[in-house]
Amino acid sequence: MSIKMYSLGAAQEVTGSKHMLEVDDELYLIDCGAFQGRRAEADKKNRDFNVPADKLTAVILTHGHYDHCGLLPLLSIHGFKGNIYATPATRDIANLILMDSARIQARDAEFLSKQAKKKGERFDWQPLFDEEDVVNTVNQFVTVSYHRATWLSSKVLLEFYDAGHILGSAMALLTVRDSSGKEVKIAYTGDLGRKNKPIIRDPDTIPPVDYIVLESTYGNRRHEDLDNALHILARTAKELVRSCGKMIIPAFAVERTQELVYYFHLLVDKQIIPEIPIYVDSPMAVNATSIFQVHPECYDKETQEAFVKHHKNPFGFNALKFITSVGESKELNTIDGPMIIISADGMCEFGRVTHHLSNNIENPTTKILLVGFMAENTLGRRLQNRETEVKIFGEWHQVRAEIVQINAFSAHADYAESTEWLQSLDTSRLQKIYLVHGEPDAQKFLQDYLAERDFSAHIVKYGEVFDL
Template identity: 60%
Template sequence: MDIKSFSLGAAEEVTGSKHILQLDDRYIMIDCGAFQGKRKESDEKNRNFDFDVDDLDAVILTHGHFDHCGLLPVLAKRGYEGNIYATPATRDIANLVLMDSARIQARDAEFLAKQAAKKGEKFKWKPLYSEEDCIAVANQIVGVSYNRRMPVAPGVQLEFFDAGHILGSAFASITVNPNKKDPEKETRILYTGDIGRKCKPIIRNPALDMPAPDYIFMETTYGNKLHQDHDIAMKELIRVVRESCQRKGKIIIPSFAIERAQELVYYLHRLIEQKKIPHVPIYVDSPMAVNATSVFRVHPECYDESVNEAFLKHHKNPFGFGDLTYTTSIEESKALNKKEGPMIIITADGMCEAGRVLYHLANDISNPRNTVMIVGYMAENTLGRKIRDGEEEVMILGDKYKVEAKVELMNAFSAHADYGEMTEWLKGIDTSRLKKIFLVHGEKEAQEFFKNHLHENGFPEVEIVKAGEKYTL
């Protein structure tokens, strides 16, 4: 069988993961994510990605982040009627993410139509998909548990292993021409999706015990960066909260609604219990984060041992305590803008490109008493990246705002492994059959650095994937 692979996204860039495994004249797609970045450019890419679904046998979803699942409804609208394989938790998370995206697109369309009407212009922009499209694609998602081998196409088997990134995230181990009698005749390809980190709260560490791969398609989001030490990060979090409370300011934390929001709640809960920070009102202002937290509660199979101990055996809720309020309605969200600090507002979108975070930033970013805490990766050209990079003035919802609030960077909360952690993971798995590592899902500079780093650590065959270019396996 002639085996090739190519990528339609997340090649020398971070977002829009879409990797294609070609088996003769049939195809399997691994992830179908949306691009994020400059709005016009991202919108064009998301509308115009070119792929013929007629020869597509299966779709495999590694996890439920928007840049990995966000274009599944578009794929279905173009005629794909086959199965989408994901872990049960990923299925539930992806449904939330897609429905939330459809609602945001509908609101954006309504807003832009009104703006165009005021200028006497015709409105042309339409949402990529609707809530009905999301419901339809949800029926195509087939739940596959970790460590359960599943045939997904003729001569192809899939097995998921815990990636430790977000709830339900998985490494996708694909075996082509499986052969129990002679494993040397089969080809094993491992798509990492996003690689998580050891010793993070709530979910388990990335899996190490899996079939030895011949090829690895490996993410490189933090391919040239090291995260803060956890203890230092906790001290920094304590400092920022205490200083903000003294100033009676607000801390705005742009956060991904899945994993990051729950992790922040978990840490803040512990720090208040330990009396390391004062009691301060904490608001999770994101309907999707609220819904995602409910999904966390029904997937204890993904928890690490410590959370299982507290949550299942002692009935302690790690996602709820006295200082915490989950807001869902628009009225509740708007009311936060009128409240005086101190307070902490954890709100989506994580890259500050859509959602309620925009309104909180517009309201609070020009007040020097306030703080914007950056706790994760910000893609190029996003509002979050501009704030992180120290731009003195930013555009929010069509208006310019001076950045007078303090900006605090804390990369220890990232759900992505850094280059040291990725190398440690790689050395921990069975690489006895490994022929080549292909690098995806990273910016060019990060990938070049990580490629050289891997060479220095005993992995000579490493290639950076270029968009659309085919690689023979």
């Protein structure tokens, strides 16, 4: 039996996850993510779609983040007729993410077309896919719960284990079995999460495997202590009450927003902070929160005990209000503080958060709380770098607001946490670890760090074929 593995994305880079597994004449794709980064570069890479969609036996989706699911509609466009296997929560989140992407692309196409027409220029940019393509894609999903083995063919068995990254995230364990009963076991971590994160469970311990395809996003970094982060969060909230100011928190709509709501709920419940009005101003975050509410099967023990058993909603309490309409969002500018506004986009490049920043950034009583990774050349990174003047909507603003940063809320394991997870496994049959989903410096550090602990790791290059 022939087993080959190679990657067509997230190889020595973080985004665009696409990992191929060939078993004789069967072809499997694990994740089909979009590339992200500088707009023109990412658009070109996403259009150079390199997956032989019409030859795929099946697709496995580890979770619903855009860099893992963002190009799924291109599969059906290019002739894929098979099943996409995912957990129930991942299907729902992927549907939300893909629909949002289709709408954004449609709006971009309309805007760019008008701009080109005004300039008398030719315009031929088209969206990668539309809402109908998303519907067709979602209809191909087959949901599989954690720890329920499912045969994808007579040779390949799939079992999902909780990755502890976001709601519904999974590690995919594939058992390849030949006619004589000989087995090869391969685990794809997707994005590996962390212990003691709110709402969702810790990463599962998987059974013994021969190969692990391991993410390495933070292969050379350590995260801050969570208890200290919550102390900073509480202290900042109390200072806000004294100054009657506004706290603006740029946050991604899926997971980070719900995590922040959970922490504020907990701090209020424990009477560590007073009931400050909290507004979640992001239509997508509102929809994502609804998905969280219908998937309590993904909650960890602490969330079950703190909220579900007492018939409380972890995403709903007196001080919290969800904003959907543009009018309500604009009205927040006329209301005096103290108040907390959680709004997308997490890097301050798009969405309603940019309006809140432009209206409040020059006010010394404003606090801007940065809680996630900020890519180069984004407004978020400029705020993170403490630049004294920034441009928003083409206008320069003096940064008089206080910038506060917390680096403990990442959903990715750092190098020590990834290693600790590996050391918790039965590695008696483990032959090799393949590093993906990371920048070269992070991967080299992690490779060396693992080698010092007797793990053999290889950094995967784009298109590099491995015979297993």
